[in-house]
Amino acid sequence: MSCPICGKAAEAKYRPFCSRRCADIDLGRWLKGDYVIPGKALEEEESAPDDDLPPRPPRPQ
Numbered sequence: 001m002s003c004p005i006c007g008k009a010a011e012a013k014y015r016p017f018c019s020r021r022c023a024d025i026d027l028g029r030w031l032k033g034d035y036v037i038p039g040k041a042l043e044e045e046e047s048a049p050d051d052d053l054p055p056r057p058p059r060p061q
């Protein structure tokens with residue numbers, strides 16, 4: 001298997017990447033939204049901890 005970032009041979013410790021650096025690059029792409037997965041991005045945004053803000057109270061009817 002080769003590193004999906006640079007194409008070098010993958011290191012077992014960093015599979016499927018060749019190094020920590022490439023793993024970080026891949027993670028960075030995820031965080032920046034280069035990999036777009038419809039539906040999932042929204043889900044993650046909603047469940048992400050937002051500092052120490054309390055959850056929004058439900059709207060009164």
Ligand SMILES: [Zn+2]
Nearest residue numbers: 003006018022
């Ligand atoms: Zn690599």
